[in-house]
Amino acid sequence: MARKTAKKAPVIMKCENMFCAGCGHSIFDRILGEVLTEMNIIQDTIICSDIGCNHQFQYSMAVDVVMPPHGKMGAALTAMKRVRPNKYCLTIAGDGGAYAIGLGETMSAATRDENVTFFVMNNTCYGMTGGQLAPTTQIGQWSSSTPRGRSIEEHGRDFDVVKVMKNLDIAYLARTTITSPSEIDKTKKAVRKALEKQRDGKGFSLVEVLVPCPTNWGMSPVKAMEHIKNELVPRYEMGEIIDK
Template identity: 40%
Template sequence: MQKILPKTIIEDSKYCPGCGHGIITRLVGEVLEELKLESDALCAIAVGCACWLMDTFGVDQIQAPHGRAAAVAAGLKRCRPEKAVFTYQGDGDASAIGLSETIWAAARNEKIVVIYVNNGVFGMTGGQMAPTTLEGQKTTTSIYGRDVNLTGKPLKVLEMLKTLDIAYLARGAVTSVGEINKTKKYLKNAFQAQMNAAGYSFVEILSPCPTNWNLTPLQSIARIEKDVLPVYPLGEYMKRGEK
C-alpha cells in the first residue's frame, strides 16, 4: 500500500536519525490537511531544531527571534484572525529564553496553538542543559548530572499553565504507535479550539534526542518511557470548560 504524505511535507526530514521532530512535523501536516487548514496556516518558527521546519514544511512561516514565537504568533492572529496560527518550538526556546512570551500569550488567552517539543536539552547547539533536563541527567553543561540544589527542579510549563483560563492543554509523546495517535488527536483538538475561537491551546510533546542523549533511537524511546514519563505524565489536562 502506498503511503501518502500530507501536501504540506515538501522535503525529506532534515532531522537526526531517531529524532521525534520528523514524526511531529508529519502529524501537524496530517492534522492541517484533515481539518482543511493547510492553505490557511501561519507558523511562527522558533530558533533551534525547529528551524528545519522552514525547509520541509510548506505553509507560510515567519522566523521569530529566539524565544519570541508566541508573541509573533499572537501578532499574526490579531492581524489575520481567520488564519490557523501556530508556533513550533523546542523546550529550550519556549521555556528558557521565551518563558515570558509563552506565559503571557496564555495569560491573554491568545487564540493560537503552541506546539512545544520537549526533549530535555538544547538540541541544535550541542545538548546543553535546558529547563526540562531531568535531575541527574548529564549534558554538555551538567557533565556530572543536573544538581537540582543548584539549578532547581525540571520546569513543568504545562502544569504552570493549568492555573490560567485557556482553551486546551495536553501532553503527548511519540514513543509508540498508540501514543503517536493520541498526540495527533491532541493536536487536532488544539487547532479545532482555535478555529472555534475558544482561545489559547498548548500541546507539549515528549520527543527523543538520540544524538545529544548519546543513545540509539530505541534506547531513547525506552528512556522516555522509564525516566521521562514519571516526571512529565501524558494526557489531556484542560479543555474549555473542564479540567
C-alpha cells in the same frame, strides 16, 4: 488489522527533512502535516518558527512561515492572529525557546488567553547547540553543560509546563509523546483538538510533546524512545489536562 485507506506522506511534506536519525521533530512535523492536510487548512495556516532544531520544518513543509528571534513566538503569534484572525497561527517550539528565553512571551500569550496554538517539543535539552541544560532537563540527567548531571543545589529544579499552566484560563493543555503508534495517535488527536480550539475561538492551546534527541542523549533512536517511556513519562502528568 489492515488499514482500509492508503497511508502515505501528506502533500504538505514537500521533500526530505534535515533532522538527525530518529529525531522526534521529524515525526511530529509529519503528524502536524497530516492534521493540516486532513483539516484542509494548509492555505490558512501560518507557522511561527522558533530558532533551534525545530526551525528545520520550514525546509520540508510547504507552508507559510514567519521566524522571529529565538523564543519570541508568544509575541509574534499574538500579533499574527490579531492582524489576520482568520488564519491558523501556531508554532512548533523547542523547550528552550518556549520555556527559557521565551518563557515571558509564552506565559504572557497564555495569560492573555490569545487564540493561538503552541506545540512544544520537549527533548529535555538544547539540541541544536549540543545538548546543554534546558529548563526541562531532569534532575540527575547529564547535559553537556551539567557534566555531573543536573542537581537541585547547583542548577535548580526543572520546569513542568503543566504545573505552571494548570490553573490558567486557557482552552487546551495536553502532554503527549510519540514513543509508539498508539502514542502517536494520541498526539495527533491532541494536535487536531488544539487547532479546533483555535478555529472555534476558544483561546490559548498548548500541546507539549515528549520527543527523543538520540544525538544529544547518546542513545540509539530505539533506546531513546525507551528512555522516554521508562524515565520521562512516569515523572510527568500526561494526557489532556485542560479541555474547555
